Amino acid sequence: MAKDVRKIKTERDLQNAFLSLLTTKGFRQLTVADICQASLTSRSTFYAHYLDKYDLLEQMVAHYTAMFAQRVSVRFQQIIAGQIDDLLHSLLADMAENRQTLQVLFTVHEPDADLKANFYQLLYRQWETFIKSQPVTHPVPVDLIASMGSNVQMTLIEWIIEHGENSLDGVAEAVNTIRKAILIQIKAPDDQLS
């Protein structure tokens, strides 16, 4: 049973209005009536789709979190393998479609809906399982390395979202240097990556 187009349209309209208003007001000050007015939707229809504005936010955050989760598993190997240029471009492509949306949602931090926190958590777990899969003993605590790695990646992601398409120049080297510095911590001194 595919959805009625009307449902798709109203959800699209509500979400667009929601994002657009978020660039103006903060999430807390936003009212359901605001969103409806901006999207030419009636309030009763809003409540036919969402429990409240928190539900709307949570559904959007959940959606983009899932999207990100699916792509992280694909891209993660690249930073380990050192294919920085490829990573940057594929990451850029991933983000390009949703640049505006992610930029806005990153500003909202609610207990049950925090996209930025979700992104970070996904990356952190990737690092955690990766480090634990390495055979060597770790002189430095796992969680320290994991948080360093994921923070670097988050910074990169935010940078891409902020600066868009133009000029990845100079970024690749910087990322690569840092990547080596982090990875070297979980390798024996004589077992450095290329």
Place this chain on the structure above:
Amino acid sequence: MAKDVRKIKTERDLQNAFLSLLTTKGFRQLTVADICQASLTSRSTFYAHYLDKYDLLEQMVAHYTAMFAQRVSVRFQQIIAGQIDDLLHSLLADMAENRQTLQVLFTVHEPDADLKANFYQLLYRQWETFIKSQPVTHPVPVDLIASMGSNVQMTLIEWIIEHGENSLDGVAEAVNTIRKAILIQIKAPDDQLS
């Protein structure tokens, strides 16, 4: 009885899709199904609003013609009086809102719906009544002067639509020179405007 929001929304969506598709395909090749698909509207709803695609076009042309007609009467005195700078800026402001729309609709020429032709006709009639209101005898035929005047104005309008906000510089003098040259034709030789 104000319109139901749903009607406003579907008409907006249909018209937007229509204009957007016109930048891709020609009007003749456009199908009703195309418009509906692009706007997430069902075909039966389309026919609840318009008789066919010609009707849609005609309604839009009529709307913008009416808008233009209302403004022509206001602005026309300006070109006679020689307030070229004011005219340019107010004309620009008028067009700015609907730049994209007008640009697209200007490309369509159907027997009962030709926005560009309508604009021209409105200007022509303004010139005609203006010239006839002048007390002097006209050595040059009225229709020649009227068509020259309206053509100059149409060219200016198209130029503004094409080039948008940026740089009216240099245009003002050119327009002014031509304006004088035209007006001088319907004045006695010793009765030139400043």
Place this chain on the structure above:
DNA sequence: GGGTGAGTGTTCGAAAACCAACGCTTTTTT
């Protein structure tokens, strides 16, 4: 304390939009 006004979430009848189907004409393909 008792308004007043804004925001919330719900209800229900009426209006609009949906969708699938139909018969028909025009265009395209074979």
Place this chain on the structure above:
DNA sequence: AAAAAAGCGTTGGTTTTCGAACACTCACCC
């Protein structure tokens, strides 16, 4: 020239949306 495909315009039953009302909470103010 015949068959197939695409487009047109219409219909009727179903689903969604609308709008206006309602009761409720909460903050603010006289």
